[in-house]
Amino acid sequence: MENKLVDLVHITKYFDNELILDDLNLSIKENSFVTLLGPSGCGKTTTLRILGGFLTPDKGQVFFDGKDITNLPPEKRQLNTVFQKYALFPHMNVADNIAFGLKIKKKSKEYIDDKIKYALKLVNLEGYEKRDIDALSGGQQQRIAIARAIVNEPKLLLLDEPLGALDLKLRQEMQYELIRLKNELGITFIYVTHDQEEALTMSDTIIVMNQGYIQQMGTPEQIYNEPENAFVATFIGDSNIVDGKMIEDYVVEISGKKFKCIDAGFGSNKAVDIVIRPEDVEIVPPNSDKAILHGRMTHVIFKGEMYEMLCVTDDGKEWLVHSTILHEPGKEVGVYVEPFNIQIMNKPTSDDEAAIDPIEDEAED
Amino acid sequence: MNSKLRNQLVATPYTIWMIGFIIIPLLFVVYYGLTNDANLFTLDNVISFFNPIHLKSFVQAFKLAFISTLICIILAYPIALIFRNSKTKKTSFVVYIFILPMWMNGLLRIYAWLTLIEKRGVINIILTALRLPNINIVNTETAIILGMVYDFLPFMILPLYNALIKINDDTLNGARDLGANELQVFTRVIFPLSIPGMVSGITMVFIPSLTTVAISYMLGGGLFLLIGNVIEQEFLTTSNWHLGSGLSLVLIIFIFIVMGITNKFTDKDEESNLI
Numbered sequence: 328m329e330n331k332l333v334d335l336v337h338i339t340k341y342f343d344n345e346l347i348l349d350d351l352n353l354s355i356k357e358n359s360f361v362t363l364l365g366p367s368g369c370g371k372t373t374t375l376r377i378l379g380g381f382l383t384p385d386k387g388q389v390f391f392d393g394k395d396i397t398n399l400p401p402e403k404r405q406l407n408t409v410f411q412k413y414a415l416f417p418h419m420n421v422a423d424n425i426a427f428g429l430k431i432k433k434k435s436k437e438y439i440d441d442k443i444k445y446a447l448k449l450v451n452l453e454g455y456e457k458r459d460i461d462a463l464s465g466g467q468q469q470r471i472a473i474a475r476a477i478v479n480e481p482k483l484l485l486l487d488e489p490l491g492a493l494d495l496k497l498r499q500e501m502q503y504e505l506i507r508l509k510n511e512l513g514i515t516f517i518y519v520t521h522d523q524e525e526a527l528t529m530s531d532t533i534i535v536m537n538q539g540y541i542q543q544m545g546t547p548e549q550i551y552n553e554p555e556n557a558f559v560a561t562f563i564g565d566s567n568i569v570d571g572k573m574i575e576d577y578v579v580e581i582s583g584k585k586f587k588c589i590d591a592g593f594g595s596n597k598a599v600d601i602v603i604r605p606e607d608v609e610i611v612p613p614n615s616d617k618a619i620l621h622g623r624m625t626h627v628i629f630k631g632e633m634y635e636m637l638c639v640t641d642d643g644k645e646w647l648v649h650s651t652i653l654h655e656p657g658k659e660v661g662v663y664v665e666p667f668n669i670q671i672m673n674k675p676t677s678d679d680e681a682a683i684d685p686i687e688d689e690a691e692d
Numbered sequence: 693m694n695s696k697l698r699n700q701l702v703a704t705p706y707t708i709w710m711i712g713f714i715i716i717p718l719l720f721v722v723y724y725g726l727t728n729d730a731n732l733f734t735l736d737n738v739i740s741f742f743n744p745i746h747l748k749s750f751v752q753a754f755k756l757a758f759i760s761t762l763i764c765i766i767l768a769y770p771i772a773l774i775f776r777n778s779k780t781k782k783t784s785f786v787v788y789i790f791i792l793p794m795w796m797n798g799l800l801r802i803y804a805w806l807t808l809i810e811k812r813g814v815i816n817i818i819l820t821a822l823r824l825p826n827i828n829i830v831n832t833e834t835a836i837i838l839g840m841v842y843d844f845l846p847f848m849i850l851p852l853y854n855a856l857i858k859i860n861d862d863t864l865n866g867a868r869d870l871g872a873n874e875l876q877v878f879t880r881v882i883f884p885l886s887i888p889g890m891v892s893g894i895t896m897v898f899i900p901s902l903t904t905v906a907i908s909y910m911l912g913g914g915l916f917l918l919i920g921n922v923i924e925q926e927f928l929t930t931s932n933w934h935l936g937s938g939l940s941l942v943l944i945i946f947i948f949i950v951m952g953i954t955n956k957f958t959d960k961d962e963e964s965n966l967i
Binding site: 379380381400401402407408410411412414415416417418427428431432472475476479 | 860862863865866867868869870871872873876880881884885
């Protein structure tokens with residue numbers, strides 16, 4: 328049985344009378360890699376800063392390892408943070424940066440030297456002790472920031488978009504590095520990002536946030552394959568979100584045609600939202616038995632690993648289609664979706680949920 | 693090649709300016725300083741810097757400049773720190789209020805102080821009205837230090853503020869995160885990172901204080917001969933240009949040494965950041 332390491336209880340936070348976090352409740356298990364994912368202004372960074380002790384919640388409590396740390400200053404918390412950028416001490420060299428926390432704790436020189444060596448080895452920067460911070464690349468600086476944090480042996484490492492300032496190639500490389508580090512250190516990581524691919528690659532739990540609310544918490548597979556609402560579906564990858572009607576259990580109507588599905592318990596003749604991932608929209612010959620909807624291909628873009636295409640069905644609905652097979656614009660086609668690829672969601676009921684705009688804003692905080 | 697030529701063309705007026713108004717006058721100072729009335733080479737003028745009267749003026753100027761610089765640091769640091777930490781849009785406005793006096797003529801500012809601290813000045817009129825004992829600081833070292841601090845304080849605040857504003861908030865958060873309390877954050881991160889700004893400030897307060905003529909003359913009532921006043925007298929009253937130049941030469945060399953030491957601590961771009 329894994330223990331709860333972090334417990335956020337009824338956390339509410341305002342900035343200048345603007346509600347940033349609204350009654351947030353969140354438990355994080357020991358030794359997990361949790362990602363807070365959401366667009367800017369969703370409250371993910373605020374959540375992390377409350378955990379780090381740089382912000383105090385207006386309401387609610389923060390528990391860490393069973394103790395209430397809501398009002399504990401950052402220097403007294405058994406966790407460390409890796410900031411987005413510029414958080415290294417520019418007037419110190421690499422070794423002094425890493426030693427900072429240990430010197431404050433008055434550790435012996437031998438202990439500190441050992442730790443520096445160990446940490447630099449861990450982040451693959453052996454021999455960099457005497458380098459100036461200015462002389463390091465962005466990726467190297469971020470590795471030093473991680474080394475500086477982990478020498479303090481925190482139980483929890485908070486990472487605030489640490490790869491945000493790096494270029495794509497380096498970012499992907501660092502993602503694997505972080506997974507490796509997490510496994511070698513065996514500590515809990517809480518990672519904040521607006522990059523859904525990063526979240527899917529690294530985490531074992533993803534918490535999708537928007538407008539101060541948790542939209543969904545689950546494994547990457549759950550978040551991707553079974554989004555609970557339209558926001559999650561749009562934010563994580565591309566998707567077709569269409570109106571439909573649940574005729575009865577296991578049968579749903581889309582564009583006036585009946586599709587088999589694997590969902591039940593929605594009632595009969597009930598309006599629902601349906602998510603179908605673009606790679607799950609199957610283009611079949613129009614005269615085939617499988618074709619349920621009929622339409623015509625309109626656009627195609629070559630994306631490298633696949634073609635991104637648009638198909639307009641007879642009722643005027645646009646479908647985003649991802650496939651390795653090219654279907655030329657103008658071609659008459661049939662559309663089919665496997666039952667297990669149809670994800671059915673209740674229409675938003677409460678005002679809170681209705682307020683959720685599925686905007687795909689990836690701007691940085 | 694073309695752009696090099698253009699750069700040279702653009703630089704020409706400045707080159708002429710520098711040669712005409714800085715290099716040539718300086719060469720005159722060197723010439724006069726190293727010759728006597730008969731236009732013969734001599735080191736007497738330079739050596740006379742170390743004659744007790746001149747040395748006393750220099751030591752006194754050094755002492756007052758040193759105290760003023762120290763007071764400027766003590767006053768400017770908290771102000772600069774408060775400016776840095778206040779993240780409102782009004783901050784830059786407040787900073788401008790502080791440097792506003794710099795837009796006024798320095799002599800006028802000193803005159804203003806004179807009317808305030810005179811025996812029958814504004815401050816004493818108010819004190820009398822309140823039946824409090826009068827102050828009597830005009831024509832004292834205190835008055836000169838007051839003038840120096842008032843005149844040069846903005847030159848300490850600005851570079852300090854510029855150095856502090858460059859420190860990223862997350863750098864400080866990082867220090868807290870690693871276990872430093874607020875005092876340790878200051879001593880281990882904020883202070884070391886502000887040293888380049890402070891050194892710039894020291895250069896810009898100490899050197900003009902050391903060489904001032906007007907402040908000591910007006911607020912000291914002519915009772916204090918600082919090294920600047922001595923040099924001024926040699927040129928204007930005694931008309932001994934050779935001695936005046938000789939003393940100036942030693943002072944210039946001393947300032948070069950001071951700047952050479954301070955430059956070791958300064959960011960290259962610090963001074964250019966002023967305003």
